[in-house]
Amino acid sequence: MADADSRRAALTRLPVAAALPSLHAALAERGTAVLHAPPGTGKTTLVPLSLAGLLDGASERNVLVAEPRRMAARSAARRMAWLLGEEPGGRVGFTVRGERRVSARTRVEVVTTGVLLQRLQRDQELPGVDVVMIDECHERHLDADTAVAFLVDVRAALRPELRLLVASATQDSRAWAELLTVQEDGPAAPVVHGSGESHPVDVRHRPPPRGVRPPHGMTVDPALLRHVAATVREALESVPEGDVLCFLPGAGEIGRVARLLGEGHGPAAEVLQLHGQAPAATQDAVLRGRSPGEGGARRVILSTSVAESSLTVPGVRAVVDSGLAREPRTDHARGLGSLTTVRVSQAASSQRAGRAGREAPGVAFRCWAEGEDAGRPRWPSPEIAVADLTAFALQSACWGAPGAEGLALLDAPPSGAMAAAGHVLLAVGAVDSSGQPTERGRRMARTGVHPRLARALLDGAAVVGSEFASEVVALLSEEPPREYGDDAAEALRAARRGRDAYGARWRAEARRLRASCEWAPAEAHARASASPRRGGGADDVGLVVALAHPERVGVSRGEGSFLMVSGTRAGLADASPLRGAPWLAVATADRPAGWASARVRLAAVLDEETAREAAAALHTVREEVRWDEARGCVVAREVVSLGAVEVEERALGTPSSERVRAAVLAGLRDSGLELLAWTRNAVSLRQRIAFLHRELGAPWPDVSDDALLEQADRWLGEATTRAELARIDAGGVLAGLLPWATGDAARLEELAPERIEVPSGSRVRVDYSGEQPVLAVKLQELFGWRETPRLAGGRVPLLVHLLSPAGRPAAVTADLASFWEDGYRSVRAELRGRYPRHPWPENPAAAEPTRHTNRRLRGRG
Structure with missing residues (x-):
């Protein structure tokens, strides 16, 4: 009653x-x-x-x-x-x-x-x-x-x-x-x-100590978790009755805070963990609640966002909000999906705080500064905007709306994510080229798992048997606990013998999947005859995993590093038993913030034969004629690949001269024309021609890398190796490009002389490497030289670098007459004391130019 x-x-x-x-x-x-x-x-x-x-x-x-x-x-x-x-x-x-x-x-x-x-x-x-x-x-x-x-x-x-x-x-x-x-x-x-009783909730902000790092990927700073645990203790002490509900982003953080609360001394409380992987008995115990005043220990419920709104947790009078939640993210380019830790939205934080006032006035402790409230997103991200949409795309196609066209959705699916989903569905045979679902695709949609896993279930059952395939796919449909390790074969054995909550869910899912993959007799016979049954060993676990994720088949590159056929590198933990495997089928991987490669969380050993079998759709054979920088020559080979992984190569016969020439030119483009023989005179000639092309234009040729490569047919010959290229005289190539037909080539020395004779009698090399030609010469050698030479038919004055007796720049001018008149006095005043053995006449315009010191001059006199 x-x-x-x-x-x-x-x-x-x-x-x-x-x-x-x-x-x-x-x-x-x-x-x-x-x-x-x-x-x-x-x-x-x-x-x-x-x-x-x-x-x-x-x-x-x-x-x-x-x-x-x-x-x-x-x-x-x-x-x-x-x-x-x-x-x-x-x-x-x-x-x-x-x-x-x-x-x-x-x-x-x-x-x-x-x-x-x-x-x-x-x-x-x-x-x-x-x-x-x-x-x-x-x-x-x-x-x-x-x-x-x-x-x-x-x-x-x-x-x-x-x-x-x-x-x-x-x-x-x-x-x-x-x-x-x-x-x-x-x-x-x-x-x-529908209105509700709104009991007042006192919101108190408890920002963490300075220096706490913001979350990255799945990583949460342990200092924040210590602060959350301390705030839970404060809630137990300051709120006299009722339970404390603490929101954390995931099961890992819940476990760590639970351990922190078990350390030291504090108010007696029963700590319960509420998340999707918790045993059903624990979930039921949390949700039954305990009315205040019933007696017994108070409860601390550590929960993910599952308790924000869809579950009622009775007896709660205080809420501690870490301010974090988990949202899915998908790297469509690499085929990697994961959860990431984000700041909880304003709407969600209000929902969380409201839990403290469901039954009576309560208190909500927010583990962030009050000033951060306004900067939080207003709403949580809709899953359609951030998640892998492969399953959604298949559901839509089977519904009769390929591409989700015409569906009543609050937010349209991102086009990039839908395109990536379409590629996956086509690869696993779920849709045809027009996006319409195949009969196989309709069966996949009815399995209740991701289309990748449905493909592994259907195709794997014919090879390893439906029971074994169902067990492996059940393991992949819900990632096993971390203590099971990263070896999928060992995790399967742990699930079989385990009596934990995960093991119970795994067994139920395996039974369900086995029932869903029972085909019609004719189809079953056809599939069974296509491949012999296997023994259900570690390689068979790898086969089923690889059928689900063929692009994640990876070959060892040593030191626990693997190159997956998608082109992404993945690494194993130092203690992983999989580090010595030659091939892996990666079931679960993510890309933590700051990592250069993906991190393997669950994988299975493969041999090369099984890898080729599972990733057959990514098998390619191509002929390759290319320049090999390491060998310094053209390499012609036939390459057998699984995606980005080369598994075999064979020497190609005699490739066409056109392909060889293209490979050499590609090598020159990548490595530069430095592969040719460049003497100092050849470099100077190129700079002189480039100067005239820039200042005068035609008929002086363009001698940039691109222009020279375009005319390679005129000078490359039959060279196919670095040694043969090094024998090509770059100076001769350039000389052959000069405008001999018009007669202008004969004016090269006039328009852009290699050297210029200065008043001292020295012939000084002109530097054409910059925007303006430069003549660098000691100041004493130019005494009496009033006019600065001009090049390119008088268009461009030389830029004269006047050097000290030690060869260091003392002045720069393009107008010698002005320098002798105005600039020389300050240079003379600065340097005559430092270099007393050199002449510093008061009137340089009338002085005798010289390459020698005063002593040499007196001796000559």
Whole structure:
């Protein structure tokens, strides 16, 4: 009786009850609606029961409720069953991957959005379902967005009587309302607001100490985690009753903070960990809660973002928010996907803080400075904008919307991500060249795993057997715990013997996958006869992994480094048992911030034969005639490759002279014309010709690298090696390009002399390497020289560098007459004391030029 009373009390306390009449009216009139209600108001539990007619004796309907996570689906079903005084499987049931509790009596079935998508693909009309409710749409999970888009299609084309309800906890209701009717005539869907009791929450900012590094990739500074643990202790001390809910980005950080809380002394509290990989019993214990005043230790619940809105954690009076969350990121160029740590959005931080005020006034501790609030993103990134879209692209193609064309989506998928997804689907045989799904692709979509894994399941089963293939694919569908190691074969053995939460989920998934890959007899026979069965050893694990990710097959490059066929390098941890493997099939890899290569997280050993078999689609044979810089010659070979990995080469016969010539020219372009024989005179001649080409133009030729290479047929001859190129006289090549036919070549010495005779009698070399020709000569050798020489037919004056007796620049001028008049006195005053043995006449314009000192001059006199 007491239990029945508590259930009735729970029903009456749910604030969303006041909105139920409006919600029923909206669905009856329009068939679709948006429910905006804050977390904790009962939208996930009371609303489905009411829509199914299980609370007021109304006619019963079949209601399908879609939740974004397995944990949320199980929790919602258990809570609704409890409200009816039942266990799941009666009038309320649930279906998640690997677990199903429904019966003929079930009227409300809670599923994950992934399960809903599979049902829609099997039968678009959803026979027997009267109402579909998509919960927690504000979280913007890709499966939820996709399910809404498909259901909008179903209502518009197949079942206008199907009622569709979208529930959100944030202020994005208007956008959803417009989306739900985008394919119908008429106004936007009605928005029904459910108010909730808003207990005050005291928000207190607790910024970390200075020097804490911001997150990079999956790395979170341990100093921040120590600060979070200290803030949890503060919450236990300063908030007198109730539990503490602490938000952290992932299971790894949850484990580290749990260990920190177990160290030293502090208020007694039971520490519980809530995340997707936690055992079901732990999840249920957290969500059952403990009312304040019940006695026993208080609880500290360390949770990922799963507890932001889709789960109710009773008894919480304090929230500690690390300010971090995890979002998916995909490197489409390298085929690497991973999670990255980001600052939590303003909307999510408000959701987190609100958890402290669900049942009574509470306190929220934010582990960042108050001034950072405004700089945080307003909303979390929609998954469609950042995730790998391969599975989404296949779902869309099988739905009849290749490229997601015409789907009712709040955000259009990025074109680059969709293009990358299309390439993958074509490679695994899921779509044809026009993007239409193949029958094989439709089977892949129904397996409930990523198309890459579906390909490994279907093709691997024929080679290693369906049971073994299912086990390996189950291992790949949810990354095993870190303690299983990075060797996929050893991780498979650990999963088989393990009795942990992961092992239980793995066994259930392997059973499900084995059932999904049972083909028709004719197809099974054809596949089985195509390849012999194998023994299920480590290489077979590698084969199945490689079938899923052929571009991640990698060959050893020593020291734990591997080159994958995609062209990306990947490295193993120092202690990895895989470091000696000649080939690897990489199942999971990411690219941490600051790493030059990918980091292998899970992989399997391969031999070369298996590597070639698995990555056969990337097998190429090409003829290559190229300049080899290391050998210094033209190399002609036939190369067998798997993508970027060369696995075999053979000498090519006699390549055509055109291909050899092209290879030599390519080598000259890469290495430069320095491969030719360049004497000092040849370099000078090139600079002189270039000067005249720049100043006078035609007929003086362009002698830049590009221009010389364009005329290589005139001078290259039959050279194919570095030694033969080194015998080509660059000076002779240049001389042959001079304008002999017009007679201008004879004026080269006049227009751009190699040397100029100065008043002392010296013949000094002109430097043509800069923009203006330079004559560098000792100042005393120019006494009496009033006019600066001009070159290129008088167009360009020489730039004279006047040198000290030690050969260092003392002055620069293009006007000697002005220098003798104005500049010489200051140079004379500065240098005559430093160089007293050299002449420094007062009138240099009338003095005798000389290359000698005063003593030599006197001796000569």
